[in-house]
Amino acid sequence: MTDYSKYKSFPVHPSEITPEHVYLNRRAFMKTAAVVGAGVFLAACGTEAASPASPTAPADLTTGSQTDELGDPLNTYEQITNYNNYYEYSLGKEDVAQSSQDLKTSPWDVQVYGLVNKPQTFALEDLLSQFTQEERIYRLRCVEGWSMVIPWMGFPLSALLEAVEPTSDARYVRFETLLDPEQMPKQSSSLWPWPYQEGLRLDEAMNNLTLLATGLYGKPLPPQNGAPIRLVVPWKYGFKSLKAIVKIELVPDEPETFWTTVAPNEYGFYANVNPDVAHPRWSQASERRIGELGRRETMMFNGYGDEVATLYENMDLSVHY
Amino acid sequence: MKRKNKWLEPAGLLRIAAHTLAWGLLAWLVWSFFDDPINPIQATIQRSGYYALVFLVLSLTATPLNTWFGFRPALKVRRTLGLFAFMFAGVHFLTFSVIDYGLDWNLLRGAIFEKPYILLGLTALTILLALAITSFKWWMKSMGKNWQRLHRLVYLAAPLVVIHYSWSIKGDVLRLQGDILEPLAFGLVVVLLLISRLPPIRRTAVGLRNRLALKMIQPKTRSTPPIEKPHP
Numbered sequence: 001m002t003d004y005s006k007y008k009s010f011p012v013h014p015s016e017i018t019p020e021h022v023y024l025n026r027r028a029f030m031k032t033a034a035v036v037g038a039g040v041f042l043a044a045c046g047t048e049a050a051s052p053a054s055p056t057a058p059a060d061l062t063t064g065s066q067t068d069e070l071g072d073p074l075n076t077y078e079q080i081t082n083y084n085n086y087y088e089y090s091l092g093k094e095d096v097a098q099s100s101q102d103l104k105t106s107p108w109d110v111q112v113y114g115l116v117n118k119p120q121t122f123a124l125e126d127l128l129s130q131f132t133q134e135e136r137i138y139r140l141r142c143v144e145g146w147s148m149v150i151p152w153m154g155f156p157l158s159a160l161l162e163a164v165e166p167t168s169d170a171r172y173v174r175f176e177t178l179l180d181p182e183q184m185p186k187q188s189s190s191l192w193p194w195p196y197q198e199g200l201r202l203d204e205a206m207n208n209l210t211l212l213a214t215g216l217y218g219k220p221l222p223p224q225n226g227a228p229i230r231l232v233v234p235w236k237y238g239f240k241s242l243k244a245i246v247k248i249e250l251v252p253d254e255p256e257t258f259w260t261t262v263a264p265n266e267y268g269f270y271a272n273v274n275p276d277v278a279h280p281r282w283s284q285a286s287e288r289r290i291g292e293l294g295r296r297e298t299m300m301f302n303g304y305g306d307e308v309a310t311l312y313e314n315m316d317l318s319v320h321y
Numbered sequence: 322m323k324r325k326n327k328w329l330e331p332a333g334l335l336r337i338a339a340h341t342l343a344w345g346l347l348a349w350l351v352w353s354f355f356d357d358p359i360n361p362i363q364a365t366i367q368r369s370g371y372y373a374l375v376f377l378v379l380s381l382t383a384t385p386l387n388t389w390f391g392f393r394p395a396l397k398v399r400r401t402l403g404l405f406a407f408m409f410a411g412v413h414f415l416t417f418s419v420i421d422y423g424l425d426w427n428l429l430r431g432a433i434f435e436k437p438y439i440l441l442g443l444t445a446l447t448i449l450l451a452l453a454i455t456s457f458k459w460w461m462k463s464m465g466k467n468w469q470r471l472h473r474l475v476y477l478a479a480p481l482v483v484i485h486y487s488w489s490i491k492g493d494v495l496r497l498q499g500d501i502l503e504p505l506a507f508g509l510v511v512v513l514l515l516i517s518r519l520p521p522i523r524r525t526a527v528g529l530r531n532r533l534a535l536k537m538i539q540p541k542t543r544s545t546p547p548i549e550k551p552h553p
Contacts, residue, residue, distance in 0.1 A: 079359055082359055083359040083360060091500055093359075093360075094359060144363070146360055146363065191492070191497070191498060191499060191500075191501065191502070192498070192499065193498070261498070262491070262492055262493060262496075262498045262499045263491075263492060263493040263496065263498065263499065265493075266493070278435050278436060279436075280436070281436055281438040281488045281489075282432065282435075282436055282438055282439070283431045283432045283435045283436065285428065285431050285432075286422075286428050286431075286432075288360070288362065288363075288421070290359060290360055293362070293420070293423075294423050295421065295422060295423065295425070295428060
């Protein structure tokens with residue numbers, strides 16, 4: 001038996017605790033993913049055989065644990081899928097669930113290129129079969145001051161990067177969301193620098209916590225949560241974790257990001273959750289967990305300091321916010 | 322002359338409209354607070370703040386509607402609109418401080434004083450509070466000239482609220498990037514409403530209107546048009 005007490009101050013690595021029924025559920029998960037993909041494809045062909053995923057909770061949600069490693073309960077599927085910042089669709093968080101339902105997520109390719117030895121375009125099915133999908137229960141802290149606990153399914157970004165072999169010149173990773181104003185209506189607005197781009201330093205990208213998420217509660221991601229594949233960087237503000245990824249590029253220099261372009265003095269490249277560094281306009285010292293009335297004190301690195309603090313040694317985080 | 326029902330006069334209708342709108346919005350706000358399953362506190366704060374701004378702008382349109390277009394009934398709802406602006410600002414502040422922050426002084430102190438964003442809103446609220454308290458006839462009489470001086474502070478409160486609002490959105494108004502259309506629109510309207518009160522501009526408007534009225538009246542009667550008193 002593993003002695004879990006020694007992990008007390010650590011988030012337990014979810015791969016170590018994934019119970020058997022969830023493990024077995026991975027097969028079911030991949031099967032559902034394939035079926036949903038096919039359904040969307042059929043719907044696109046004009047048949048009525050498949051209805052788009054509904055924002056109400058499916059009956060067979062699965063998760064390996066009802067809490068995160070700190071003992072806080074998971075947010076419900078309903079909360080997670082009905083409160084989404086997705087400016088490609090709407091500035092309102094509660095209408096994204098409806099307006100994003102028709103996003104065509106199959107076929108879907110993710111192009112991985114740039115400073116790599118083996119550039120490759122992965123079909124979504126290949127990502128699902130080639131990389132072991134596991135459950136990761138992470139806190140998500142939005143820069144607006146609210147947070148959730150979410151049971152993602154997915155695989156570490158590091159596994160994908162290892163497969164394409166970054167060259168020694170590669171120092172940053174740049175990500176890009178789908179650009180398709182026909183499907184994502186707000187992308188027609190010139191007030192925003194579309195497509196949504198994000199970036200990580202290579203060592204951040206290689207950290208074991210950094211996840212490419214493909215599912216939620218054991219089900220494929222719904223469109224409003226970033227289907228079919230999104231980034232999840234749990235120690236950074238939510239806007240770093242971009243949705244509907246189509247491009248991953250290894251680059252030599254720090255890339256421009258969506259929010260550093262919109263307001264460079266307000267949104268830094270690093271965007272680490274940090275209660276001591278206020279947003280230029282408001283304090284970041286506290287947050288409200290969705291479903292709770294009161295506020296909680298925000299944790300440094302969103303509570304993942306043991307895993308990631310070493311990435312930022314000798315860096316002044318009030319300068320590199 | 323037959324005496325008309327005073328509620329069917331323009332001023333009465335306006336007053337009914339203002340009350341219906343304000344109390345309807347308040348009821349809807351309370352109802353959706355308990356109906357919204359996800360983050361009712363954030364939604365209530367944002368919406369009550371928005372309504373306060375809308376009523377503040379509406380109250381500022383009353384005087385120019387009279388001086389520029391001779392629409393006197395607007396003056397009859399000016400105070401009502403201002404009081405509703407204060408009501409929603411109060412709901413906004415109480416939701417923020419009591420429900421959201423649970424009156425946790427340590428958290429509140431950081432939130433209010435760390436950055437000017439909330440401090441600006443609080444300043445505007447203090448102004449609206451002072452104006453609301455002194456909005457009754459008794460104060461108007463006993464304060465004399467100072468009453469008008471005090472109530473001119475609304476010309477400061479309105480821009481403060483617009484800046485507070487534009488700081489709450491994601492994006493950058495100065496760089497014209499992001500979620501800026503509404504803050505810019507409100508800013509423009511407030512600037513125009515304030516400009517319309519500048520004495521030379523107001524005098525020009527009143528002069529134009531009186532000459533226009535004279536022209537329209539002249540063919541029939543020879544009576545002089547009513548001269549409008551300037552209003553704050």
